[in-house]
Amino acid sequence: MPQTRSPAPTRRQALAGAAASLAAGSALTQETASMYGLIGKMTARPGQGAALAQVLLEGVSGMPGCLSYVVAADPAAPDVLWITEVWETGEAHRASLSLPSVQAAIARGRPMIAALESVAQTQPLGGHGLGGA
Template sequence: MYGLIGKMTTLPGRRDELTSILLEGPGRMPGCLSYVVAHDPADADVIWITEVWTDEAAHRASLQMPEVKAAIHRGLPLVVTFSDAQVTAPVGGVGLG
């Protein structure tokens, strides 16, 4: 499995708007085992995204999907910074089998 954990900081007061975009965009993504968007309770402008994929190729392929490209296009203007995404190697857990 292939995992990513990333942090986005939004423009002040725009976190909920970006969250909505991130949650409407994914839909059904082949190879995606888990996609979680979470708010940082200590910072009102920070979003954490945790993803688990069958492999890195499935993640790369998802970035070419029209609905994912559209979500990126709509959401990007709301982002102030991206932290370096951390790549992980998930080994299991609830929902991952």
């Protein structure tokens, strides 16, 4: 007797199944529910993208409460940088702005910035590299 194949699930069925799996397999913990995220697009003055990225990357260590800080170049626009941050809390992020290393990076980088746009605040739910999240 020939085997019959089940039809492939529709996109809606696949998404519903994935959502059900996520809901059943993991509940948000208090730790992940309080995380704070930022996504920003920074445009450097012409020809200053690499220098600005270097300034941003130099001051990223030793920031209490920072779980992730990623500076990424935009392959389509050499003077555009995307900055993605995840913090334990919004307060940890606000406190970081008064750190001497962060203040120094702001002072060095400010003259290289043409625009800061498309900033979005997020509530990270978890992901690779975020510890127990």
